[in-house]
Amino acid sequence: MLIKAEGVSKSFGNNQVIQNLYLSVTEGEFLSVLGSSGCGKTTLLRLLAGILKPDSGRIATNRSRIGFVFQDDRLIPWKNVLYNVSLVSSEERAKKMLKRVELADALYKYPGELSGGMAKRVNLARALSYNPEILFLDEPFSSLDVVTREKMMELIASLWKEVNLTIIMVTHDPLEAAELSTRVVVSSKGFKRLQEFELGDPGGRTFEENARISKKLLDSLRKVSDFVQ
Numbered sequence: 001m002l003i004k005a006e007g008v009s010k011s012f013g014n015n016q017v018i019q020n021l022y023l024s025v026t027e028g029e030f031l032s033v034l035g036s037s038g039c040g041k042t043t044l045l046r047l048l049a050g051i052l053k054p055d056s057g058r059i060a061t062n063r064s065r066i067g068f069v070f071q072d073d074r075l076i077p078w079k080n081v082l083y084n085v086s087l088v089s090s091e092e093r094a095k096k097m098l099k100r101v102e103l104a105d106a107l108y109k110y111p112g113e114l115s116g117g118m119a120k121r122v123n124l125a126r127a128l129s130y131n132p133e134i135l136f137l138d139e140p141f142s143s144l145d146v147v148t149r150e151k152m153m154e155l156i157a158s159l160w161k162e163v164n165l166t167i168i169m170v171t172h173d174p175l176e177a178a179e180l181s182t183r184v185v186v187s188s189k190g191f192k193r194l195q196e197f198e199l200g201d202p203g204g205r206t207f208e209e210n211a212r213i214s215k216k217l218l219d220s221l222r223k224v225s226d227f228v229q
Ligand SMILES: Nc1ncnc2c1ncn2[C@@H]1O[C@H](COP(=O)(O)OP(=O)(O)OP(=O)(O)O)[C@@H](O)[C@H]1O
Pocket: 012, 015, 017, 035, 036, 037, 038, 039, 040, 041, 042, 043, 044, 172
């Protein structure tokens, strides 16, 4: 087991965001956490990554190298793209990763000169240049236009396959989850109710199968969202 959360709870003031959560992540899987807005997905991701500490319960992991793609871009505005990515690795590796996300022509641009999609890809390159064993993605495709989104999804799918990464992605989009994941966890607010879907290798699925899975995930999301606490 790569990550194991046991009886984890987390509150911010009076707001109990996660309550008594049990969740395990296995090496090599592409796990998506699907939930409506504000249900605590980002908090869960930060807990699993060790960025936040639980109030009670325990999170065990046997890997130390993680990459995290945050929802917001978090680039240093007065430093160029190459500098922003080189912060966590060598310049050589940063260049290699920026090429991988098709930004070889944008090395010396500043964050203010990037489109939303380019900034997301810089973030992805930065997370990857650290050569992570686990990659955390927080809504990586939100606010992207359809074509860029499709490209980023293909890129992440091929990276996952090539380097045997473990990916944990948070999303509110059932089709995204269906297209990419080996397993999906659908959560209610506060993670009080979870439904799990074992999907297997996403590479072997047709568009029609993904559409069917997406419909199932949406039904599940509706059900858990109706759950009265
Ligand atoms: N650092 C913080 N301080 C106080 N409250 C917080 C903090 N982080 C999250 N929260 C609260 O926890 C709840 C869940 O937030 P979280 O960002 O985890 O949800 P989410 O499912 O990722 O939402 P979204 O899909 O809108 O990003 C919200 O009510 C939010 O206001």
